[in-house]
Amino acid sequence: MPARSAPDPARRNERSRRAILAAALELLGETGYADLTVEAIAARAGVGKQTIYRWWAGKGAVILDALAEGAADAPELPDTGDVEADLRAVVRATVAELADPALSATTRALTIETLSDDALAEQVRDRLLRPHLDTVVVRLRAGQDAGQIRADVDPAQAVELLFGPLYHRWLLRTGPLTEGYADGVTDLALAALRP
Amino acid sequence: MPARSAPDPARRNERSRRAILAAALELLGETGYADLTVEAIAARAGVGKQTIYRWWAGKGAVILDALAEGAADAPELPDTGDVEADLRAVVRATVAELADPALSATTRALTIETLSDDALAEQVRDRLLRPHLDTVVVRLRAGQDAGQIRADVDPAQAVELLFGPLYHRWLLRTGPLTEGYADGVTDLALAALRP
Incomplete structure (x- = not known):
């Protein structure tokens, strides 16, 4: 029986990324763009605010990515x-x-x-x-x-x-x-x- | 010879109003909307910021009035x-x-x-x-x-x-x-x- 593998950082990052994009779309529908904050997206996605700022410049960039994934389909x-x-x-x-x-x-x-x-x-x-x-x-x-x-x-x-x-x-x-x-x-x- | 009349508040207000609207249009062309502030409009018009907030809710309302005067013509x-x-x-x-x-x-x-x-x-x-x-x-x-x-x-x-x-x-x-x-x-x- 193989030893249980260590957590995979790439997989964890991908899970965080998907959680952030999903949270951004949910909040957009609920609160509208003007009242949407990076803090709220982070809280809903269960990540730190710094995680979002490490990957995106701001809320506009997050939402663009979230919607672009849908557009590709x-x-x-x-x-x-x-x-x-x-x-x-x-x-x-x-x-x-x-x-x-x-x-x-x-x-x-x-x-x-x-x-x-x-x-x-x-x-x-x-x-x-x-x-x-x-x-x-x-x-x-x-x-x-x-x-x-x-x-x-x-x-x-x-x-x-x-x-x-x-x-x-x-x-x-x-x-x-x-x-x-x-x-x-x-x-x-x-x-x-x-x- | 008539006594020199006291300053007319209505005329002074109208002068301030016109100065504010003109300043708003000038700054809009110069700096763009995003960087436009009520402070800058007040400074350019030579009035206090409070004078603007007494008459308008914010920069959007000022610009709307400025443009609406042009549209009427x-x-x-x-x-x-x-x-x-x-x-x-x-x-x-x-x-x-x-x-x-x-x-x-x-x-x-x-x-x-x-x-x-x-x-x-x-x-x-x-x-x-x-x-x-x-x-x-x-x-x-x-x-x-x-x-x-x-x-x-x-x-x-x-x-x-x-x-x-x-x-x-x-x-x-x-x-x-x-x-x-x-x-x-x-x-x-x-x-x-x-x-």
């Missing part, structure tokens, strides 16, 4: 062969996320970080937003190949046409975020994107 | 009779503002406030953004009356279709903010809005 956008139906589905899902108080709090936190910290902004864009937007670009290109989307449209601009209005309304709170609203945006964008 | 959107040309002009002007470092800093500050403070968010929307967006709604309605814009389009959604993509790109820094980009957005939106 994001599925491809479905391709049913009907680009209009697929775009309608993703616009509805995005509006539903923006209308959800907990998810909206997360997006709010990220947006504040993006506006406040240039270095973090690049990471938010490249690690969280690009992967999501790129799935829509891929779907739009397939739609162009299938002759369902105008060939002369830049897919990156088409993505902004679909998602820009949603974030505009969410940010400025100028109207309700409902499924009917989502479909209205999709209809209007499709009128521009159809061949 | 905003001109109507020109109506040349050609709705496409008029929309192209306002989209170009908005992109130019977002590309300007000093104006962009102001928009950034306001957006952070909007995301951080619900009470201030309503004021930002109603006192700063609505007046601007409403001038475009008025122009779109005239375009509908003239048969240049689809009659079944909600002008409020059409405004989001024009401006949402611009703020999306500005916020996420996903591409350049050039006149060519502005025209591309206008072209795409017009493809959706034309009868």
Whole structure:
């Protein structure tokens, strides 16, 4: 029978890292970004505050890492062969996320970080937003190949046409975020994107 | 010959108020919102910090008032009779503002406030953004009356279709903010809005 092995520091670090990221996401949903502190994350994760500061610059960096792990698992956008139906589905899902108080709090936190910290902004864009937007670009290109989307449209601009209005309304709170609203945006964008 | 009048407190207050608002705008352009303090505004305006706190809750409220005075002076959107040309002009002007470092800093500050403070968010929307967006709604309605814009389009959604993509790109820094980009957005939106 082998001797019981000594505790593995790498494994212990990984366990702490996961506990910190999970605690950060939980607290974000519960207290919102503004009232979130590194102290509270440390207490919830059962680690010392210094452990967090050894690995991250601050709460923004912790939350970015926590969310980036989720983004890496994001599925491809479905391709049913009907680009209009697929775009309608993703616009509805995005509006539903923006209308959800907990998810909206997360997006709010990220947006504040993006506006406040240039270095973090690049990471938010490249690690969280690009992967999501790129799935829509891929779907739009397939739609162009299938002759369902105008060939002369830049897919990156088409993505902004679909998602820009949603974030505009969410940010400025100028109207309700409902499924009917989502479909209205999709209809209007499709009128521009159809061949 | 009339006796020299005693100093008028109302006039003195108004002079202080204007000095504070001007100082806030100057410092916003110079140091950016994050590093702006009520102390610095007071020093630049030549008033005590307490004078500012007597009238405003904090720096966000001061800046909102400073900008709202400018917004009240905003001109109507020109109506040349050609709705496409008029929309192209306002989209170009908005992109130019977002590309300007000093104006962009102001928009950034306001957006952070909007995301951080619900009470201030309503004021930002109603006192700063609505007046601007409403001038475009008025122009779109005239375009509908003239048969240049689809009659079944909600002008409020059409405004989001024009401006949402611009703020999306500005916020996420996903591409350049050039006149060519502005025209591309206008072209795409017009493809959706034309009868």
